[in-house]
Structure formats: C-alpha cells, structure tokens
Amino acid sequence: MAKKAKNRKELLKKPDEFLTFSGKLLATIIKYKVYAVSGLILLLAVVMLISGINYMGNRAENQAFVLLEKGMADYDRILADDGPEKAYQVAKNQFQPLFEEYAQKDAGRLARIVYAGMAYDAGDFDTAITLYQGALDDIGAYPGLKPFILGGLGRTYLAQKAYASAARQFETIIQGSDPVLKEDAYLNLGLIYDRMGKTEKRSEILSRFIAEYPDSTFVGMVKEKLANS
Template structure:
C-alpha cells in the first residue's frame, strides 16, 4: 500500500533541520561572542604576522644584497689607488654591519666567502678562517660552493704555515665525487706535501693530477716539473 504524502499541516509541525541548525549556531554565537572574537583576532593576527615576516624577509634580503654589492664595489675602487691591506681596512665596518644586521640572509652568507677572500688577500688568515668556517656550515649541501670554501680554508692555513691543516681541507676536495676545483686541490696537495717534507706524496699527487686531469691549466707546469 502506497504511503500517503504528508499534509501541509504535518509539514508545518515538523521542524526544518536547516532552520533548527542555524538557530542553534546563532544561539551559540550570541552566548560565545567574546570567545569567537578572540579566536578570530588571534587567527587574523597570526596571518598578518606571517605575511609581514615574509615581506620583511624579502625586503631585508634585497637590502642585504644591495649592501654587499656596495661593499664589494667600494673594495674594488679602493684597490685602484691602494694595496689589499688598505682596501681591506676601508671596508671592514661595511661588512661588519652586514653580518650584524643581516646575518641569516643568503646575501650575508655569500658575503662571508667574499670577505674571507678579502681577508686572505690582506694577509689576515685568522679572519679568513673564521669567515670560511662559518660559510662551510652555510653551504655544506652545495658541492661547488663547499669546495670554494674548503679551498679558502686550505689557503688560509697554508698562509699560517699550518700545512697539516691545509692538507686536510684540500684532501676533502680531492676525495669528493664532485670534480669542482679537484685539479687545483691535487696541485696544492702536491706542493704542500713537498713543503712538509713528504716528497714521495707530492710526486704521487702530481702524477694523479696528470692522469685524472691531463688537460688542466696545471698540466704543462706539472709535466715540466715531473720530467725535470
């Protein structure tokens, strides 16, 4: 037997589910108005903070990059009418300000490598080592940059005549699978071993360089040395 359709009177007596739910929601909103305002305010504040941090971070990164460019330009200009030591003295405060204000920015991280090179060229091996050591942590996951930093550390310790430490860093480059700056590392290891009195190891490095990188810029010089 077919079920009879509900009459209009019956329908009017049955509560509309949507209206009932809406009514409950409105009632909850009225009784918890302050709580809702607080929660909404917190969420909006968090969103505003995130947006602001991103904008500031981007703006600060640009400022840091601009300051690094200015410092490098100032250093280059100083080299035109002075020596590396004088040029170094002229830009010390510029780089110090960059590291103090924008230490975590990518531009400052790259600036540490640049300032390490500038320090090394001025004969300040200790500052160069400090900069390169910090940069090594910053770029440990980037082989090309990592090798540049390791090479810088090798040269800086060689400048202090601390040959075992210097050898340690060039060996890290030569043992890596990435060939970036590897020929230079082998060449440096050869003369460092010689300087440390280990002639056989030095000769071995020269031979490895010619075997692995026969067309390198060091090739003719090494061949002449080996044949002599």
C-alpha cells in the same frame, strides 16, 4: 621572440635584476680569492646561484644584497687607489651590518665568504680562517660553494705554513663528488707535500693529476717536476 621573453618574465618576475645581482655576486666571490675557475665552472656556479638564491620579493634580502654590492664596489675603488690593507679596513665598517643584521640571509652568508677573501688579501689570515670555517658550518645554505670555501681555507692555511691543515682542505676537495676545483686541489697538494718533505706522497698525487687531467695546461710542468725529482 616576444612570447619567449614574456614566458621568461613570468617565471622570474624581474630576470634582468636577478641575473645582474647573481652574476656580479659570483664574479666577486671568485675575484676575492675564493677561487679562480674556468669559464665552464663559472657558468655552472652562476646557474647554481640563480637556482639556489631566491631573494626576489623578499625585502630584507633585497636590502642586504644592495649593501653587499655597495660594499664590494667601494672595496674595489679603494683597492685600486690605496691597496688591499686600506680597502679591507674600510670594508670592515660596511660589512659589519651584513654580519649582524642579515646573518641568516643569503646575502649575509655570502658576505662572510667575500669578506674572508678580502681578509686573506690584507694578510689577516686568522680572520679569514674564522670566516671560512663559519661558512663551512653553514654550508647547508649553499652546498655548491663548498669547494670554493675549502679552497679559500686551504690557501689561507698554506699562507700560514700550516701545511697539515692546508692539505686536509685540498684532500677533502679531491675526495668529494663535486668536480669543481679538483684539478687545482691536486696541484696545491703536490706543492704542500713537497714543502713537507713528503716526496712519495707528492709523486703519488702528481701522478694521479697527470692521469686524471692529461689535457691540462700544467701537465708538462708537472711531468718535468717528477722527472727532476
């Protein structure tokens, strides 16, 4: 056991600190409506972050992650007492240095996604869309998060009743090779087509959902919806 721990530390110089930062970061991204996912997807996303973000030994990156974690913790505290709008206003001052001073660092890029979720919760949809779009433009830094960003962007357009724009985001998720959030994208597309009055496309997408996810907990609800159409 001791030898195994030693080898791990040789590989990841400060593993406990690294895993704590990565785990908290991923959990917060999901919490702030970039998207809720299953335990398996969450595990894969954590692995992606651990393998893709290397801030150990990088002083500026480390400082940026500290600021990000503090901003998230303060947001949580204010959110519990005063709600999302007040928490969002306070977070704006704390996240600004991350956007300005650490824009090219992993923490700065990820702060943009986290803050987009905060903007969504506060009803500032225009800011959320701008931030999500910026994250897509910078997707090369973390391609594994593309479905999360597209999902957040799709939900924001949906909240604005910009149904065509929302549909494009979820269609992109479905057409992609990454299985992350595809099940959710099918359901959102079904809802969007229903609201657009495109009943044939709604029935088509929901039928594909049933075929591809026969064990989903939502299959019964979807079948009932199709039967009553």
